[in-house]
Amino acid sequence: MTNMIGIHSTLNLYISDHSYTLAPANDNQSQSLTINRTDSQVSLSSPGPPEKFDRSVSNVAGILGIITLLKSDYLILIQQVTNLFKTAVYTPSKFAVYPISLEPNLTLLENSSERYLLSVLKVHLDHAIGKMFFTYQSKLNPNDPEPWNLTHSLQRQFSSKTSPDQPLQPWKESDDRFFWNKHIQTKLIEFATQPHGLEASKFILPxxxxxxxxxxxxxxxxxxxxxxxxxxxxxxxxxxxxxxxxxxxxxxxxxxxxxxxxxxxxxxxxxxxxxxxxxxxxxxxxxxxxxxxxxxxxxxxxxxxxxxxxxxxxxxxxxxxxxxxxxxxxxxxxxxxxxxxxxxxxxxxxxxxxxxxxxxxxxxxxxxxxxxxxxxxxxxxxxxxxxxxxxxxxxxxxxxxxxxxxxxxxxxxxxxxxxxxxxxxxxxxxxxxxxxxxxxxxxxxxxxxxxxxxxxxxxxxxxxxxxxxxxxxxxxxxxxxxxxxxxxxxxxxxxxxxxxxxxxxxxxxxxxxxxxxxxxxxxxxxPRQDSYDLFTGAWVPPTSDSQAGSLRTGHDEQLFKGPYDRPLIQLVSSYLQSSFGLELLEVLTSFVQVMLGVVIFFLIFISATFTKKRSWKLAIISLVILSIITRYMMAHGMEFVNQPRLQSSKTNATRQRIVGYNGPSSRCFESSRHGRTRINFELFDKFVSSISSNSNHASAPFLARKTPNGPIGALQSSSLANNQSIIDEDKKKRLD
Known part of the structure; x- marks a missing residue:
């Protein structure tokens, strides 16, 4: 029988102003894991709860990981799980995210870049419900010969056996390709590889x-x-x-x-x-x-x-x-x-x-x-x-x-x-x-x-x-x-x-x-692509203070600017945001909403006057406007696509290189950069630009809510302004 280190299946969380402590709920002999809230350092402490703590959370199912954003690290816990098929397989059904930084939650949420990153993290965690699976390195059935590591096929698991006398750490034995949360387990893994950190392996859940x-x-x-x-x-x-x-x-x-x-x-x-x-x-x-x-x-x-x-x-x-x-x-x-x-x-x-x-x-x-x-x-x-x-x-x-x-x-x-x-x-x-x-x-x-x-x-x-x-x-x-x-x-x-x-x-x-x-x-x-890049580590936040400062003011083009310039969209979006304080929907880009709004207005107006004399003229006008809008959108198609913002990721770097390649070996079905036709909209562009240039007043503030010193409120609500970072960037440029 392979000597496999078991993973703690139930933890109690103890929260204080200085640390988070996770203690095994069903093992009074094992050490607890402590995360220092000043520097995010991980350490092992004596079994049981700490001497002082402000509050506690019972029956935590596991640690999904610790993710680093711009202003803080965040502890992601699996708060609830569903047991599958009366076996040792579980799937998370609820997550909780705790900021490790000592800054108040509302202070963290004031940063538009941090809000965006938190929102895409929420996108991924919501999407992961019912798609993440794990075991605590237990047997699938009582009579199974070995614990089941879900990252391995049956054949790989059998062929990867080592000496029974050698204690195996589950995360080390996992297939690196399918260890989905490995990036956000980095801090725990680095600590577990130290001579005094072996016990931390019991907290690392592949x-x-x-x-x-x-x-x-x-x-x-x-x-x-x-x-x-x-x-x-x-x-x-x-x-x-x-x-x-x-x-x-x-x-x-x-x-x-x-x-x-x-x-x-x-x-x-x-x-x-x-x-x-x-x-x-x-x-x-x-x-x-x-x-x-x-x-x-x-x-x-x-x-x-x-x-x-x-x-x-x-x-x-x-x-x-x-x-x-x-x-x-x-x-x-x-x-x-x-x-x-x-x-x-x-x-x-x-x-x-x-x-x-x-x-x-x-x-x-x-x-x-x-x-x-x-x-x-x-x-x-x-x-x-x-x-x-x-x-x-x-x-x-x-x-x-x-x-x-x-x-x-x-x-x-x-x-x-x-x-x-x-x-x-x-x-x-x-x-x-x-x-x-x-x-x-x-x-x-x-x-x-x-x-x-x-x-x-x-x-x-x-x-x-x-x-x-x-x-x-x-x-x-x-x-x-x-x-x-x-x-x-x-x-x-x-x-x-x-x-x-x-x-x-x-x-x-x-x-x-x-x-x-x-x-x-x-x-x-x-945002879905950004959520994958953020969670898997394809994009990592910058570490230098100068870069972080730039991001907080929304200036970092590499973080939030798409691969194609979109000045018209940004101008219209910024004008709407600053004038009306609207929370723009993610379903369509802001400019598409404006155009559809115009069409809807004319359709409603026509329906209200349909029986009146000469209503056919209004119908023709509406069709002409709709035709112009459609042609404009097709001519500037790429500008309307919701692009990923984390442009320094490996994923998008490869794509941008292919998009920008003009060598003799390229083979493609490719239209021009702005579509197969080009329409002259100079007057319309100037009109929008003139409107935007007069909108230098501050945009409406983020509608902050009172947030307890617990899981950050951003991940319990879908009301984050995902477009805020682009808007702040554009407004700052115009103010300068």
């Missing part, structure tokens, strides 16, 4: 981000469980259009490892039964991966349904792809690449560039297969993905899967191991990828059930509709979860995943979700 669900099933009286664990990589994490392709380190966007786990139970199985009494008890795991096409490419939002596409051959292109596949091969073995993008039209450039890069890589362990999904499956025949599986039948048989017999001794070596992996991609690595992954999982599970003696050699899972209902819905739920994290909406084509057929209702739902993707990806994804 969390994965993705999907986890298990189902119980019965076929022919044989009970078994099957489930899916999808682990999202913390490297190059982000949203659909702001993270595409690869970076120089070999990290690709939207990389997910999806493992299907299958466990059989003996007849009359009792979870409290002793190891020696177990018979016919085995478990198996099958891993697939997905990730963006590993070349340098991006799609540039410009309000058009299909953004501009740009693909470039940077000097480090081949090295980046080599780094990516070298890592994948070292972890999973041979790579079977399934490319599902279109062979013509908009996506053809991605296909051709990918194939060229794979040829140049010339790695015998990288096996490329192309499948034109939309052409092969046209007419809603998504079942035809079986053609691809049949084509690679022999390779998939050789690939195998992880299998371990748990009968009798609990440390039996695996009877099979997975020797390679299928890496699937489409453009987004979402909808088409989901269809293929679920079809491949069904094929493998059928094979596993036959190997376990549950199915006969010629039997099919389709003859068991009750089970297929569970199976399809589980994979559809996984598809929706992965899609929401990347695109902001549920996956498309899930009617086929859930029902096994394509339906008209499913096609209609896909249309609705496509429209929602368009809206979110153009007008909402800026």
């Amino acid at each position: 969390v994965i981000f993705g999907f986890l669900e298990f189902k119980s099933a019965v076929i022919k009286g044989q009970r078994f469980t099957f489930g899916i664990v999808s682990r999202r990589s913390r490297y190059r994490a982000g949203t659909r259009y702001f993270t595409r392709g690869i970076n120089a380190d070999g990290d690709v966007s939207n990389f997910n490892e999806t493992e299907m786990i299958f466990t059989t139970f003996p007849p009359n199985y009792n979870s409290n039964q002793a190891d020696a009494g177990r018979k016919n008890f085995c478990r198996a795991g099958f891993v697939q991966t997905r990730g963006s096409v590993p070349i340098f490419w991006t799609e540039i939002n410009n309000l058009r349904y299909r953004p501009d596409l740009k693909i470039v051959d940077l000097p480090e292109s081949l090295e980046a792809m080599k780094a990516h596949f070298d890592q994948q091969i070292s972890i999973y073995g041979d790579q079977y690449l399934f490319n599902l993008v279109n062979s013509s039209g908009y996506e053809k450039a991605v296909k051709d560039s990918y194939e060229k890069a794979v040829r140049n890589l010339n790695n015998p362990r990288v096996h490329y297969t192309y499948f034109d999904f939309h052409q092969e499956c046209k007419g809603l025949r998504f079942d035809r993905v079986q053609i691809l599986i049949d084509q690679l039948h022999d390779q998939l048989i050789e690939q195998a899967y992880f299998s371990q017999d748990l009968s009798g001794a609990s440390s039996n070596p695996p009877s099979k191991t997975q020797k390679s992996v299928v890496r699937t991609n489409c453009m987004d690595c979402l909808d088409r990828t989901n269809v293929l992954q679920s079809a491949l999982a069904k094929w493998v599970l059928t094979f596993q059930l036959k190997q376990a003696g549950i199915l006969e050699e010629k039997e099919s899972l389709d003859t068991y509709p009750d089970f297929m209902f569970l199976f399809r819905n589980l994979w559809a739920d996984n598809a929706d979860c992965v899609s929401k994290s990347y695109s902001g909406t549920p996956a498309l084509k899930t009617d086929f995943t859930r029902l096994g057929i394509r339906t008209k209702k499913g096609a209609f739902d896909d249309g609705v979700n496509s429209v929602m993707r368009y809206i979110k990806n153009n007008f909402l994804d800026g």
Whole structure:
């Protein structure tokens, strides 16, 4: 049995003006963890509560981490959890954020940059509900041979065992790619690596981000469980259009490892039964991966349904792809690449560039297969993905899967191991990828059930509709979860995943979700991308006093200015804010709101006078205005997109380099910088500028609320002015 250090499952928090102390609630012998509020230093203290404290909070489920913003560090605690499937797996259901700085909460919130960073932190924590999972390094079931580290597949966990005499620290044994909160655990990890800090490892809780669900099933009286664990990589994490392709380190966007786990139970199985009494008890795991096409490419939002596409051959292109596949091969073995993008039209450039890069890589362990999904499956025949599986039948048989017999001794070596992996991609690595992954999982599970003696050699899972209902819905739920994290909406084509057929209702739902993707990806994804960059450490706040001072006054262009100049939007937005003190909505940029307001006004006016004489003239005027507004928006499309503000992040640095690349090797479907047409709006621009130049009075102050000396109020409310930093920056420039 591996000697694994356990993680404290319940903590009591003691708050004073000088420190936060977290004491194990169920272990009076273990040391407490103390965080000094003066310098954020971490230390271990004697067991139990401190001698003096102002108040306490009981039953804290764990420490998510300590995040550094501009004016303070913040302690993020998991306040409530939900236990899943009556096992040792938990998911956070409520977070609490405590400022470590001694400054009053309202003072911290007076800084517009700090408010914005807190607001995007709240965006991420809200989004993480139901998508973060962890264990306290406990067994999934009482009879499992080892504690389960969720960051690892079953096969990696077995192969990474070390000497039983060596105490293992859970965070050290975790897979760095899927240790989602590792960046904000840095302070605790640094302390735990010191000679006197080993006990701090009991407070470090590795969390994965993705999907986890298990189902119980019965076929022919044989009970078994099957489930899916999808682990999202913390490297190059982000949203659909702001993270595409690869970076120089070999990290690709939207990389997910999806493992299907299958466990059989003996007849009359009792979870409290002793190891020696177990018979016919085995478990198996099958891993697939997905990730963006590993070349340098991006799609540039410009309000058009299909953004501009740009693909470039940077000097480090081949090295980046080599780094990516070298890592994948070292972890999973041979790579079977399934490319599902279109062979013509908009996506053809991605296909051709990918194939060229794979040829140049010339790695015998990288096996490329192309499948034109939309052409092969046209007419809603998504079942035809079986053609691809049949084509690679022999390779998939050789690939195998992880299998371990748990009968009798609990440390039996695996009877099979997975020797390679299928890496699937489409453009987004979402909808088409989901269809293929679920079809491949069904094929493998059928094979596993036959190997376990549950199915006969010629039997099919389709003859068991009750089970297929569970199976399809589980994979559809996984598809929706992965899609929401990347695109902001549920996956498309899930009617086929859930029902096994394509339906008209499913096609209609896909249309609705496509429209929602368009809206979110153009007008909402800026703060979402910032939230990923902030939480995962892709963007780190500046440390020098001079930089911090600049940020507090809103001058730092690199922090808050987007990759494209947007003077007109900033002028109109600043004018509205200063004149009316409005809290601008995040759903649309301020200028779009102005234009829509004009249209709505004219439509209302027309409806009120529709029956009057010459009302057709007003209708024509409205249509002309609407036409001008639409043309202006299309001509300046990129200026209306809600861009990320944390522009110094690695994620956006790579994207901006691709966007700005004009070398001879660039291949793209790219319009001009401001759209495919250019309209002369000089008079309108001058009018707006003249209005804005007369609005030098101070903007309305942030509506502060009385906040207790507890979790900061900013994370309990959605009323933060997310646009305040840009507004303050623009106003200061005009005042100067």
